[in-house]
Amino acid sequence: MFEVNPSNNSTLVKTYKTKDLISKYQKQLNFDITQYYKGIDEIKLYEELSSGYQYYYPLDIYGDSAFYEHLQKFDWYYMPWKWEHEYLLNKLNKKDKVLEVGAGGLGFIQKLSALNFDCVGLELNEQSIEKARELGLDVKKKSIQAFSLKNNESFDVVCSFQVLEHITDVHSFISSKIKSLKPGGRLVICVPNNDSFIKYDEGGILNFPPHHAGRWNRKSLNSVASYFNLEIVDVVYEPLQAYHSQWYISSLSRRLKKNFFINRINKFLSIDKFIRAYVEKYRSRIIGHSIMFIYKKKH
Secondary structure: OOOOOOOOOEEEEEEEEHHHHHHHHHHHHOOOOHHHHOOOOEEEEEEEOOOOOEEEEOOOOOOOHHHHHHHOOOOOOOOOOOHHHHHHHOOOOOOOEEEEEOOOOOHHHHHHHHOOOEEEEEOOOHHHHHHHHHHOOOEEOOOHHHHHHOOOOOEEEEEEEOOHHHOOOHHHHHHHHHHOEEEEEEEEEEEEEOOOHHHHHOOOHHHOOOOOOEEEOHHHHHHHHHHOOEEEEEEEEEEOOHHHHHHHHHHHHHHHOOOHHHHHHHOOOOHHHHHHHHHHHHHHHOEEEEEEEEEEEOO
């Protein structure tokens, strides 16, 4: 399980033409991703039957530092403080030793450092590493696989926010995070929830290679617990955030207008206006973009 291999207990979900993905990346993000597909005409999405985890194939089609440096130009890409940071911060104890895997946004580890937590970050993005040095943060340029070799059972909390969906070697990545945890420690994973409203446009173009390597939901995250012998402590759905409201409104509007009667009504009364009013009033009760699991390492 979580050994990404189409011939091993997986079924084909869908096939995508790379020319279509190249066109969308260029149009929406002004970036030519042709080099990452290396002459490949199609990308396939598979689902691992035993876990429900969905992954793209082939595996050597993912972004390098130039790709992520381009994305960093958008102020929404590395948001320094998000709902998942606030939620976990309120669950931490002052004595917790914390490891953040994929600390590129720096907001979480910077906040922990300011609060005098014993904390370490791991990151591979050169620009983020340099900025961390300038801020005096303990962020190391290492993979979790390499770091865990000399840091066995060293941390009370090991967390990653919006990272696991970028990983191709899922089994090794999760195993190494667990290896770094003390017995009874907590493993925290926050990822896009592909069962939320984002599924109606497949999560947008950034939910595809060379950005994302796989798609997660509650079923596949539940499977992490059973396979790696973890206890599920908490499951949290992100409330719809203001910066995702228009995405949600547009998605719901398109679906509703497929109904013949609603589409007729829309000619006289703006459906979008009603949806917007609903979202403004009930946004905190609407399930948003991401899902977070908190697991406990068994003794």
